[in-house]
Amino acid sequence: xxxxxxxxxxxxxxxxxxxxxxxxxxxxxxxxxxxxxxxxxxxxxxxxxxxxxxxxxxxxxxxxxxxxxxxxxxxxxxxxxxxxxxxxxxxxxxxxxxxxxxxxxxxxxxxxxxxxxxxxxxxxxxxxxxxxxxxxxxxxxxxxxxxxxxxxxxxxxxxxxxxxxxxxxxxxxxxxxxxxxxxxxxxxxxxxxx
Ligand SMILES: N[C@@H](CCC(=O)N[C@@H](CS)C(=O)NCC(=O)O)C(=O)O
Numbered sequence: 001x002x003x004x005x006x007x008x009x010x011x012x013x014x015x016x017x018x019x020x021x022x023x024x025x026x027x028x029x030x031x032x033x034x035x036x037x038x039x040x041x042x043x044x045x046x047x048x049x050x051x052x053x054x055x056x057x058x059x060x061x062x063x064x065x066x067x068x069x070x071x072x073x074x075x076x077x078x079x080x081x082x083x084x085x086x087x088x089x090x091x092x093x094x095x096x097x098x099x100x101x102x103x104x105x106x107x108x109x110x111x112x113x114x115x116x117x118x119x120x121x122x123x124x125x126x127x128x129x130x131x132x133x134x135x136x137x138x139x140x141x142x143x144x145x146x147x148x149x150x151x152x153x154x155x156x157x158x159x160x161x162x163x164x165x166x167x168x169x170x171x172x173x174x175x176x177x178x179x180x181x182x183x184x185x186x187x188x189x190x191x192x193x194x
Pocket of ligand 1: 012014015016017039040054055056057067068069070105
């Protein structure tokens with residue numbers, strides 16, 4: 001596909017941020033070399049290509065690095081514009097998708113990560129509550145962006161920016177349920193779209 005060039009992705013299998021980028025590349029049908037990266041013992045590649053944050057994902061396109069998953073997804077959408085669009089065409093819908101995607105990264109992600117990292121049961125319970133609150137708030141986004149449940153996806157009929165932002169966290173909801181016995185997604189609290 002035009003524009004592919006030399007494409008490498010520094011990633012980590014369990015990272016929602018990396019999953020987000022991989023899904024975007026997959027949607028565009030873009031081939032790339034995946035390089036599983038140790039983020040605890042940071043190697044030369046990660047430090048060279050993401051010296052600011054030293055985090056994955058890093059997409060290296062023809063030798064040039066792109067960092068921060070939301071930035072990368074938007075870059076992928078622009079460079080491989082022939083594939084299914086990821087960002088909404090309408091400026092207001094695009095701004096709304098970016099607003100809620102930022103919310104996911106600022107509120108939902110730290111809340112559920114805190115469950116894993118909590119030093120005490122009390123601290124874990126607090127993070128469980130924060131995760132449930134963040135998911136409840138996302139239901140507001142769903143009401144706003146899914147046209148009261150009439151649209152199946154935030155992106156309309158195909159997967160969009162906010163679907164990727166939210167969806168890449170979902171495998172962790174299941175992992176946390178199995179680890180700690182807390183159900184985060186159920187038809188009562190987080191009803192599926194029609
Ligand atoms: N805001 C960043 C977050 C990326 C992130 O937190 N990556 C984690 C893996 S899930 C990481 O590389 N952590 C290494 C570290 O914190 O040193 C993004 O959207 O790409």
